[in-house]
Amino acid sequence: MARQASGGRSFLSALCGLLAIVLLPVSLVGFWASVMLTRTDVFVDELRPVVSKPQVQQALTDGIVSSVLSAVQLQPAIEKALEVPIRTEAAKLVASPQVATAWTSAVRAVHTQFIAVMQGRGSTELDDQGRVAMRVTIPVPALTATLQQAGVPNAGAIAPVVTIPLVKATDLQTAQRAYRIAESWGPWGPLVVAVLALLAIALARRWRTATTLVAIGWIGTSVALALVLMVAREPLMRRVDPEVARTVADAAYGLAARNLYYEIGVALGVAVVMLLVSALTLAFSRRRR
Numbered sequence: 001m002a003r004q005a006s007g008g009r010s011f012l013s014a015l016c017g018l019l020a021i022v023l024l025p026v027s028l029v030g031f032w033a034s035v036m037l038t039r040t041d042v043f044v045d046e047l048r049p050v051v052s053k054p055q056v057q058q059a060l061t062d063g064i065v066s067s068v069l070s071a072v073q074l075q076p077a078i079e080k081a082l083e084v085p086i087r088t089e090a091a092k093l094v095a096s097p098q099v100a101t102a103w104t105s106a107v108r109a110v111h112t113q114f115i116a117v118m119q120g121r122g123s124t125e126l127d128d129q130g131r132v133a134m135r136v137t138i139p140v141p142a143l144t145a146t147l148q149q150a151g152v153p154n155a156g157a158i159a160p161v162v163t164i165p166l167v168k169a170t171d172l173q174t175a176q177r178a179y180r181i182a183e184s185w186g187p188w189g190p191l192v193v194a195v196l197a198l199l200a201i202a203l204a205r206r207w208r209t210a211t212t213l214v215a216i217g218w219i220g221t222s223v224a225l226a227l228v229l230m231v232a233r234e235p236l237m238r239r240v241d242p243e244v245a246r247t248v249a250d251a252a253y254g255l256a257a258r259n260l261y262y263e264i265g266v267a268l269g270v271a272v273v274m275l276l277v278s279a280l281t282l283a284f285s286r287r288r289r
Contacts, residue, residue, distance in 0.1 A: 009203045013210055017200035020193050021217030025225040027189025028263045033179055034186025036259045037118075043111045044104060046255040050248060051103040057094045059244035060103075060162050064090040064138060067160030072147060082147075099138055106136040110166070117172065118179040132172055134164045134248070166245050208278045215274035222267045229257045 036042075050056055065087050069079050093099060114132075139159050147158065167175075197214050204210035233253055240246040 010205060013200045013203035016196045017210060017214050020196035020200060020214055021221055023193050024218055024221050024267060027193045028260060030182040030186030030189045032259050032263060033182035038115050040108060040111050044108050047107045047251050048104050050251045051100050053247050055243045055247045059164060060094040061087060061090045063162030064160050068158060071158050102136050102138050106134050110134040118176055132167050134166055136162045138162060164244055208282055211274050211278045215271040218267055218271040222264045226264050229260060
């Protein structure tokens with residue numbers, strides 16, 4: 001009877017230890033999605049410098065030109081003649097502090113809207129191709145004189161809105177389902193994993209062995225998660241189109257990966273401490289004997 005009880009405890013210890021190891025990367029990702037993903041200020045700070053990227057500035061320049069020409073509604077010949085000076089001024093404008101401010105406001109708005117959609121508190125607008133887009137409203141005072149010379153009425157009131165597509169609506173729906181799962185599991189994930197690890201150690205006949213195995217398992221799964229983050233970046237970015245959206249997505253991925261690397265570092269630190277405790281207590285017990 002005692003042997004059966006001992007075998008049952010060993011089985012439960014092994015099961016809890018295995019679950020603690022397998023669920024560790026899931027808990028780290030879930031915690032990031034439920035806690036770190038919603039920090040709008042951090043997201044804005046990360047994507048603020050992206051406006052200086054050549055791909056983004058080219059997209060903003062093209063958007064300004066097309067928006068202004070569609071707003072003025074002049075004769076085709078006049079529009080064609082205006083396109084070169086408008087593009088020249090637009091290229092200068094996208095490097096100005098005014099556009100950087102407009103970009104920051106657009107990033108904040110799209111992230112706030114994204115979190116609201118993920119949490120089921122709102123809906124998002126789509127462009128004509130069914131994509132979620134970021135809209136940057138850009139004042140163009142530098143173009144006012146050029147447009148006035150061409151006879152454009154109310155030239156000073158023109159403020160083009162540049163649309164930058166980000167993700168397809170279908171991808172957003174998939175992300176929404178994943179976020180709801182992460183939101184319900186994420187805040188409790190690390191605690192559940194820690195409790196499972198403690199149960200595995202408490203139920204084990206040799207607690208040092210259980211502690212060592214759980215620690216080694218955590219190190220292995222943490223390193224595996226870090227490798228997945230590094231390897232998956234390029235293939236995922238290749239799926240994003242157009243290039244300007246890829247630039248924005250790459251910056252967002254960098255922020256997510258950096259937060260996850262921090263969590264992985266904490267998990268590795270805990271695992272190393274567990275190994276040290278196991279080794280030191282073993283050495284102390286041997287010395288006493």
